[in-house]
Structures are given as structure tokens and as C-alpha cells.
Amino acid sequence: MNILNVDGVSLAFGGVHALRDVSLSVAEGTITAVIGPNGAGKTSLFNAISGFYRPQAGRVYLEGSDISRTGPPRRAALGLGRTFQNIALFRGMTVMDNVKLGAHVRTRTGPLAAMFYLGRARREEVRIRSEIEREVFDFLEIDHIRRSPVAALPYGLQKRVELARALAMRPKVLMLDEPVAGMNREEKEDMARFILDVKEQWGVTVLMVEHDMGMVMDICDQVYVLNFGQRIAGGPPAEVQQNPDVIEAYLGADDMTTLRERLRGDRGAA
Amino acid sequence: MRIGSPKETYAADESLFRTRTQWVWFGILLLSLALYPFVANLYWLFLACLICINIISATGLNILTGYTGQVSLGQAAFMGVGAYTVAWLDNNATTPFILNLLAAGVMTTLVGLVAGLPSLRVKGLYLAIATIAASFILQFVFINWESVTRGTRGINIQPPQLFGMEFDNPDTFYWLVVPVTVLMVILAANLFRTRVGRAFIAVRDRDISASVLGINLPLYKLMSFAIASFYAGIAGGFYAYFFGSINPESFPLLMSIFFLAAIIVGGLGTILGSILGAVFMTLTPELLRYGVDVLEPFVQDASALLSPVRTLVFGLLIVGFLLFEPHGLAEIWRRVRRFFHLWPFRN
Ligand SMILES: Nc1ncnc2c1ncn2[C@@H]1O[C@H](COP(=O)(O)OP(=O)(O)OP(=O)(O)O)[C@@H](O)[C@H]1O
Ligand SMILES: [Mg+2]
Numbered sequence: 116m117n118i119l120n121v122d123g124v125s126l127a128f129g130g131v132h133a134l135r136d137v138s139l140s141v142a143e144g145t146i147t148a149v150i151g152p153n154g155a156g157k158t159s160l161f162n163a164i165s166g167f168y169r170p171q172a173g174r175v176y177l178e179g180s181d182i183s184r185t186g187p188p189r190r191a192a193l194g195l196g197r198t199f200q201n202i203a204l205f206r207g208m209t210v211m212d213n214v215k216l217g218a219h220v221r222t223r224t225g226p227l228a229a230m231f232y233l234g235r236a237r238r239e240e241v242r243i244r245s246e247i248e249r250e251v252f253d254f255l256e257i258d259h260i261r262r263s264p265v266a267a268l269p270y271g272l273q274k275r276v277e278l279a280r281a282l283a284m285r286p287k288v289l290m291l292d293e294p295v296a297g298m299n300r301e302e303k304e305d306m307a308r309f310i311l312d313v314k315e316q317w318g319v320t321v322l323m324v325e326h327d328m329g330m331v332m333d334i335c336d337q338v339y340v341l342n343f344g345q346r347i348a349g350g351p352p353a354e355v356q357q358n359p360d361v362i363e364a365y366l367g368a369d370d371m372t373t374l375r376e377r378l379r380g381d382r383g384a385a
Numbered sequence: 386m387r388i389g390s391p392k393e394t395y396a397a398d399e400s401l402f403r404t405r406t407q408w409v410w411f412g413i414l415l416l417s418l419a420l421y422p423f424v425a426n427l428y429w430l431f432l433a434c435l436i437c438i439n440i441i442s443a444t445g446l447n448i449l450t451g452y453t454g455q456v457s458l459g460q461a462a463f464m465g466v467g468a469y470t471v472a473w474l475d476n477n478a479t480t481p482f483i484l485n486l487l488a489a490g491v492m493t494t495l496v497g498l499v500a501g502l503p504s505l506r507v508k509g510l511y512l513a514i515a516t517i518a519a520s521f522i523l524q525f526v527f528i529n530w531e532s533v534t535r536g537t538r539g540i541n542i543q544p545p546q547l548f549g550m551e552f553d554n555p556d557t558f559y560w561l562v563v564p565v566t567v568l569m570v571i572l573a574a575n576l577f578r579t580r581v582g583r584a585f586i587a588v589r590d591r592d593i594s595a596s597v598l599g600i601n602l603p604l605y606k607l608m609s610f611a612i613a614s615f616y617a618g619i620a621g622g623f624y625a626y627f628f629g630s631i632n633p634e635s636f637p638l639l640m641s642i643f644f645l646a647a648i649i650v651g652g653l654g655t656i657l658g659s660i661l662g663a664v665f666m667t668l669t670p671e672l673l674r675y676g677v678d679v680l681e682p683f684v685q686d687a688s689a690l691l692s693p694v695r696t697l698v699f700g701l702l703i704v705g706f707l708l709f710e711p712h713g714l715a716e717i718w719r720r721v722r723r724f725f726h727l728w729p730f731r732n
Pocket of ligand 2: 158
């Protein structure tokens with residue numbers, strides 16, 4: 116069953132067509148990648164799905180219901196979690212508070228209850244605190260930094276904290292915009308393992324944008340390729356990497372062998 | 386030197402004061418507040434009451450401006466709404482003091498919600514200007530709605546009564562205003578242990594990614610305006626009772642700037658900052674007055690200089706803190722504390 120459907124989405128900024136009639140579907144319980152050269156429209160697609168941008172045409176469906184007219188906060192509450200290409204953590208806050216913010220959609224305390232911090236407010240705080248500790252921090256191995264201010268952390272850990280925050284939302288679909296960009300090899304391998312575990316242990320559907328072809332080929336079930344705002348291919352990774360249009364888009368030339376190599380396994384390339 | 390303290394439960398780790406030392410200090414603070422009236426003279430009690438009123442208002446403004454990032458120059462006018470609410474009830478109804486004060490808070494909350502509406506469309510400087518506009522409109526209402534406010538003649542308020550006692554002097558008033566201030570500061574601190582407070586900070590720091598986390602921006606901006614106004618209303622209500630008379634000039638724009646200065650000097654986005662800032666800014670003019678008294682014999686018309694010098698000093702303090710100590714007195718205090726925690730092993 117498809118948990119997320121994007122149907123004929125077009126998005127233009129003035130004269131720039133970021134997305135042209137893009138459709139794709141994400142099957143529940145899979146990892147789906149969106150790849151494409153720089154400026155292809157991948158982040159724009161994410162923004163259209165999470166509700167930042169209002170596409171001029173097309174619809175987005177989550178679990179079969181049309182969310183095209185729904186605002187970002189409501190989409191989050193319906194089960195869309197995401198991370199950003201350039202980390203969007205709250206830099207002044209601790210890791211703990213950042214991740215707790217992820218649990219915002221799952222909690223109910225209002226201002227009056229919060230100020231008196233009695234009964235429900237208190238129970239809710241303690242509950243999400245222990246859930247985060249047990250489920251998210253243990254899983255992502257970040258217990259030791261829970262009290263650190265985010266700004267003080269190295270880049271790779273910040274990416275992990277952002278993933279933690281998205282997981283604390285208990286999303287149905289987790290959207291990751293370049294989760295391993297800028298990481299070293301070891302960090303990339305850790306992240307790939309976490310993403311696989313998110314799918315397998317948490318049962319969360321993952322949709323990710325990634326330039327690292329090695330990782331895409333390794334962990335994804337389905338790949339879509341964007342180029343100049345258009346979807347030029349879609350299918351299982353093995354199939355997509357044979358697609359001549361894709362190869363052309365990536366190279367802009369027909370140097371097939373080098374490209375195949377790049378698409379197949381070069382983990383360092385971004 | 387103090388070392389880390391292991392926590393047994395998450396609940397303990399989530400509490401307002403995390404270490405025993407913090408509880409002890411809080412106890413000492415309460416005790417000092419209780420003993421203060423027995424050692425202070427009337428003048429110092431007067432100042433203490435004034436400081437409390439200012440702490441309440443500054444705490445409210447800090448929630449809105451420091452924590453939620455919505456700059457407001459309406460806090461004094463909002464206090465005016467609270468003060469006039471109390472004044473009207475005092476003159477036209479026989480409701481008890483506590484009820485009047487709550488009514489002031491609720492009334493101001495409603496006005497603040499309306500005044501906060503521009504925050505849904507504009508931010509930063511434009512929002513600040515919108516709140517100045519709101520101040521002027523309120524000022525206009527204070528002057529011209531004569532049947533309620535008695536216009537420029539002003540309006541008198543009887544001293545509050547509770548349990549048959551009359552609180553007509555700083556030495557008695559102290560016992561009303563201090564407990565309420567402590568309570569309201571604790572309520573504000575609690576806010577930031579929960580999702581509501583975190584959402585405020587999220588709105589301030591990155592409102593885009595806040596919305597992806599499911600935070601309803603308009604809702605939380607208005608909520609912040611509402612809470613800040615409630616605090617202003619309570620502070621204004623106390624103000625009316627404390628001074629016994631108010632008029633439209635009691636709540637000028639300059640007073641809003643005073644509160645903005647207080648939270649900048651004290652520390653934006655910290656509870657402690659609101660307290661330190663209010664104390665500091667209330668005492669600064671007194672210090673200046675003292676300086677003028679000393680200069681009086683030597684300088685001609687020294688007292689005429691007081692008002693312009695005070696404005697100048699406020700301005701300098703704002704600029705100076707923004708430039709050199711943007712996290713305010715609260716940060717200085719933190720540094721001092723850290724020094725003593727590690728002392729004598731490191732400095
Ligand atoms: N807010 C915006 N305003 C104007 N143009 C935009 C905006 N966002 C994206 N674009 C344009 O839309 C096109 C697609 O950009 P997008 O960020 O979606 O690409 P991308 O595939 O994510 O690229 P990258 O791999 O570099 O992250 C680009 O030409 C970009 O300049
Ligand atoms: Mg991008």
C-alpha cells in the first residue's frame with residue numbers, strides 16, 4: 116500500500132520551474148530515495164510535501180487523504196516528520212530540549228496546566244522524557260550528549276540529533292534531506308544503519324534525498340530521479356542505475372563506464 | 386567545589402530545582418523576603434513593592450520578547466488596562482481585592498490578544514511599531530473614555546482590603562505583592578519546563594522549522610501575547626492599588642521602554658534576567674537621585690538634570706548591554722557562580 120502519493124505537482128518561482136508535473140508514490144514500510152543533480156528540485160519537492168510551498172498544481176496524499184490544502188503543523192501532526200539539508204536545530208537549546216520539541220505533536224499540555232506544572236502537565240513531561248531516553252537516545256547512541264547545547268556539537272552529531280528530533284515525533288513517513296552529506300565514511304555507515312533500523316525496527320517509511328549513490332544503492336527499495344524539475348526515472352535501484360536518461364542527466368554526456376562506477380559504489384562522492 | 390549529582394528518576398531530573406543546594410538557596414531567599422520588612426525602613430519597603438510590580442511586568446514581557454521573540458513596546462499601556470480595570474471595579478463595584486486583580490489580568494489578556502494580532506503578519510521592527518500604535522490607541526482611550534477613566538483628571542483607588550485588614554502602606558502592601566510576585570515568577574519558570582515554553586523558544590529561533598515540528602505559529606504567538614498581557618494586567622492592578630491614583634500619564638511609552646531595557650539589561654529569555662533587570666532598573670534612578678542630592682550644593686539646578694540624565698542612562702544601559710553583555714546580568718551572575726563552583730581548583 117502506498118502511504119504517500121505525490122500527484123502531478125508543479126511548482127514555479129517566478130520563471131524558475133522547480134518542479135514540473137512530478138508524481139511519485141512511496142510504499143509503506145520502504146525506503147525510497149529521490150536523487151538528481153544539484154538544483155534538480157529535490158528539496159523543493161520535500162517542501163511541497165511538508166507544506167512550506169504551495170504548488171501551483173498537483174496534489175499530495177498521505178494515507179489516501181488529500182493534504183494539499185493543509186498547513187505544515189497539521190501535516191506534522193498527521194505523521195510527516197522531516198530533517199533539513201542544512202540542519203535546522205535550535206542552536207541555543209540542549210539536545211534534550213531539541214528532541215523534546217519533536218514530541219510536541221504527541222502532547223497536549225496547555226499554558227495554564229504548564230504554569231502550575233501539576234498532574235497532567237507533569238506526568239506528560241516525565242513520560243516523554245523517559246520515552247525519549249529509552250527509545251530515541253539509546254537507539255541513536257546519543258545519551259551522553261543529552262545536556263550539551265547543540266551549537267557545541269560536531270556536524271555529524273548534529274545531523275544525528277536532528278534525526279532524533281524527527282523520530283521523537285513518531286512519524287509515519289520520515290523525510291530526510293541529505294542525511295549523510297558532509298559526513299566522513301564512518302559517520303555515513305552509522306547513519307545508513309540507523310536509517311535501515313528505522314525502517315525495520317520502528318516500521319517507519321523513509322523518503323530521502325541523497326547524493327551518495329553508494330548509500331542509495333545499498334539501502335533503498337525504490338529510487339526516483341529528478342532532473343530540471345522533472346521526474347525522469349523511477350524504479351528499483353538496480354534498474355534505475357542502468358537507465359540511460361539517468362546516466363545522461365548525471366553526466367550530461369555519455370561516458371557510461373565512469374558513471375556506472377560512480378552510481379554503483381563510490382561512497383565518497385557527493 | 387561541587388560535583389555532579391546523580392538523579393534517581395526522570396521526575397527528579399525534571400524538577401524546578403535540581404540540586405539540594407538550589408532548594409537551600411530558594412529557602413534562604415524566601416526567608417530573607419520574610420525578614421526584610423523587619424529591618425527595612427519605609428523608603429526601602431516602598432522600593433521593594435515597586436520592584437515587585439516591575440518584576441511581574443518584566444517577567445511577562447520577557448516571556449513575549451525574550452522567549453518568544455516578539456518585540457513589544459506595549460507593556461506599559463497594558464499595565465494601564467489592568468490599572469484602569471481595578472480602578473473602575475473599585476469605584477463601581479464591591480468586589481474583593483483578589484477578584485479585582487484577577488479581573489485586571491483577564492481584561493488585559495483580552496486586550497493583549499487583540500494587540501497581538503499584527504504579530505501574525507509582521508515581525509521585528511514592524512511588530513514593535515504596531516505595538517507602539519496599540520499603546521497610543523490605549524492612551525487615547527484612557528484620556529477620552531471619561532465615563533470610565535475620568536480622563537485627564539485621573540481616578541482614585543482605595544487601598545486593598547483582605548481579611549478585614551487594610552493594606553495602605555508599603556509595610557503592609559509588601560505582604561500582598563511579594564507572595565504574588567514569587568508565585569508569578571514560579572509560574573513563568575514552570576512554563577519553560579514544558580512543551581508550551583519550548584514552543585515559544587522554537588517560534589523565536591526558527592519559526593520555519595517550528596512549524597514542521599507541528600507547532601502552530603499563530604496560536605503560540607497569540608498565547609505569548611496573552612500571557613505577557615496577563616502579567617502586565619496583574620502588575621498594573623497592583624500599581625493602581627499601590628499608588629492609590631492613576632491618570633493617563635501614569636503609563637507613558639517611556640515606561641514600556643523601561644521594561645524593554647529591564648529585560649535586555651537583565652537577560653533576554655531568562656527568568657532570572659527579568660528579576661535582576663527589574664531590580665537594577667528600579668534602583669538605578671534612585672541611585673541617580675542620590676547622586677543629585679550629593680551634587681546639589683555644588684552644581685546649580687542639579688535636580689532639574691535628573692529627568693534627562695535618567696533617560697540618558699537608560700539609553701546608555703541598553704546600548705552598552707546589547708554591545709558588551711548581550712546576555713545581560715543573568716549571564717554575569719552565571720559566570721560568577723561557575724567561578725565559585727570550581728573554586729579553588731580552577732578559575
Ligand atoms: N525559495 C525559492 N525561491 C526561488 N527559487 C528557488 C527557491 N527554492 C528553490 N528554488 C530554485 O528551484 C530549483 C530547485 O532547487 P532545489 O533546492 O529544490 O534543488 P535540489 O535538488 O534540492 O538541489 P541540491 O542538490 O543543490 O540541494 C533551483 O533552481 C533553485 O534555485
Ligand atoms: Mg536540496
